[in-house]
Amino acid sequence: MERKVSIDRDFIEEKMKEILEKGLGLSQDDPTFNKTPKRVAKFLSDYFSRLDPKSSELKSLMERHFPINYDGMIIKRKIKVYSLCPHHLIPSVYDISIGFIPNERSTGFSNLSKMMEILGKKPVLQEELTQEIVECLDKWLEPKGSICIIHGTHLCIPICGSKDEKPTTTKLSSGVFLHEPDMETKFTNMISDESE
Numbered sequence: 112m113e114r115k116v117s118i119d120r121d122f123i124e125e126k127m128k129e130i131l132e133k134g135l136g137l138s139q140d141d142p143t144f145n146k147t148p149k150r151v152a153k154f155l156s157d158y159f160s161r162l163d164p165k166s167s168e169l170k171s172l173m174e175r176h177f178p179i180n181y182d183g184m185i186i187k188r189k190i191k192v193y194s195l196c197p198h199h200l201i202p203s204v205y206d207i208s209i210g211f212i213p214n215e216r217s218t219g220f221s222n223l224s225k226m227m228e229i230l231g232k233k234p235v236l237q238e239e240l241t242q243e244i245v246e247c248l249d250k251w252l253e254p255k256g257s258i259c260i261i262h263g264t265h266l267c268i269p270i271c272g273s274k275d276e277k278p279t280t281t282k283l284s285s286g287v288f289l290h291e292p293d294m295e296t297k298f299t300n301m302i303s304d305e306s307e
C-alpha cells in the first residue's frame with residue numbers, strides 16, 4: 112500500500128499536551144511530564160518519517176555499492192533494531208540476520224547494518240520488514256540470492272496482558288537460497304550461537 116506521510120511535529124506536541132492534561136488529568140506543571148509532549152513528538156516524527164515513500168535516506172545509502180570479485184556468502188548476524196508495533200505503537204525488538212551471495216557487487220558492511228536500521232526503525236509489521244529487507248538487497252545489490260531471518264520480541268504482547276513472551280521468527284529468501292536448500296542450511300549454521 113502506497114502511504115502518504117505528512118508530519119507536523121508541533122501539532123503532535125500540542126495534542127500530546129491535551130492528551131496528558133485533558134485526557135489523563137495530568138498537570139503540565141508536573142516536572143515528570145512537562146517535557147513528555149516534546150519528547151513524544153520528536154520520537155513519533157523520527158519513526159514515522161521513515162514510512163514516507165519519498166524519503167531518500169535508503170536510496171542514498173544503497174546507491175553506494177561497488178564491484179567485487181567474491182563468490183562466497185556475506186552475512187550480517189544478529190543486528191538489533193528497536194522498532195515500533197504499528198498496531199499499538201509499543202516497541203518491538205528485532206534481532207535480524209541477513210546473508211547474500213554477491214553477483215559482482217557489494218556494499219560496505221556498515222551500510223548493511225544502517226539499511227536494517229532505516230527499514231526497521233519505523234512502525235512496521237515483522238513480516239513486512241522481512242520482505243522489505245530481502246527486496247532491498249535484491250534491488251540494490253542484485254545478488255545471486257539473499258536471505259533474512261528475524262526473531263522479534265513484541266513488547267505489546269506482554270504489556271497488553273498476554274503471557275506469550277516468546278520471540279516470533281520470520282524468514283524469507285530469494286534466488287539460490289530459495290532454490291538450493293543447502294545454502295539456507297549453511298546460512299542458518301553460520302548464524303547459530305554454536306558458530307561463535
Ligand SMILES: [Zn+2]
Nearest residue numbers: 196198199267
Ligand atoms: Zn502490537
